Amino acid sequence: DAKTTQPPSMDCAEGRAANLPCNHSTISGNEYVYWYRQIHSQGPQYIIHGLKNNETNEMASLIITEDRKSSTLILPHATLRDTAVYYCIVDYGQNFVFGPGTRLSVLP
Amino acid sequence: DAGVIQSPRHEVTEMGQEVTLRCKPISGHDYLFWYRQTMMRGLELLIYFNNNVPIDDSGMPEDRFSAKMPNASFSTLKIQPSEPRDSAVYFCASSGPGDSYEQYFGPGTRLTVT
Numbered sequence: 067d068a069k070t071t072q073p074p075s076m077d078c079a080e081g082r083a084a085n086l087p088c089n090h091s092t093i094s095g096n097e098y099v100y101w102y103r104q105i106h107s108q109g110p111q112y113i114i115h116g117l118k119n120n121e122t123n124e125m126a127s128l129i130i131t132e133d134r135k136s137s138t139l140i141l142p143h144a145t146l147r148d149t150a151v152y153y154c155i156v157d158y159g160q161n162f163v164f165g166p167g168t169r170l171s172v173l174p
Numbered sequence: 175d176a177g178v179i180q181s182p183r184h185e186v187t188e189m190g191q192e193v194t195l196r197c198k199p200i201s202g203h204d205y206l207f208w209y210r211q212t213m214m215r216g217l218e219l220l221i222y223f224n225n226n227v228p229i230d231d232s233g234m235p236e237d238r239f240s241a242k243m244p245n246a247s248f249s250t251l252k253i254q255p256s257e258p259r260d261s262a263v264y265f266c267a268s269s270g271p272g273d274s275y276e277q278y279f280g281p282g283t284r285l286t287v288t
Contacts, residue, residue, distance in 0.1 A: 104217075107282075108281065108282075109178075109267070109279025109280055110217070110267075112275075112278070153217075160222065160269065160273075160275070160277070161222070161230055163219070164216055164217035165216070166216055
């Protein structure tokens with residue numbers, strides 16, 4: 067079973083920031099938080115990952131709470147092409163368990 | 175690099191037939207993963223290899239499923255005999271070298287068993 071809980075769906079206006087939450091209250095000390103997304107009919111795509119500190123790359127920012135029990139993925143300026151299912155995964159290795167994710171719809 | 179290559183992209187077969195799905199990982203990657211995606215069960219990890227050796231096959235649904243990786247550039251997932259409930263999209267992914275946390279997914283094979 068997935069170790070994370072995400073809202074099933076969210077909407078975001080084009081050009082605005084999309085903030086996708088994830089709860090992982092049972093995370094252990096050596097487990098990373100990963101985010102992937104899946105655009106319709108394609109294979110999942112890696113976005114970002116982190117352990118304790120906040121992380122930023124060209125796609126997104128990852129904010130992890132101090133107690134590490136939750137995190138937020140931020141897409142700073144969402145575009146229509148960011149419409150996808152976003153998966154939050156917690157694991158220490160590569161044996162990923164994908165939950166149902168959050169279906170993000172970016173609206174024009 | 176061309177990315178992870180999967181073939182065929184679509185497969186339609188009759189119940190009871192043998193199905194073989196193929197995957198070529200990204201050159202230099204030493205991890206290879208097979209996933210299955212259905213509407214009911216979502217995305218499930220079936221098996222993964224490290225340096226051509228199966229590490230965890232606990233996700234393989236039953237003995238009808240088998241996977242091999244004879245060399246670093248090729249893997250197969252075989253279903254024999256196939257059943258309608260095996261209908262799904264099967265993804266192959268690779269990562270590496272070493273403990274790289276970014277898995278690169280192929281385009282998937284859509285399998286339909288009638």
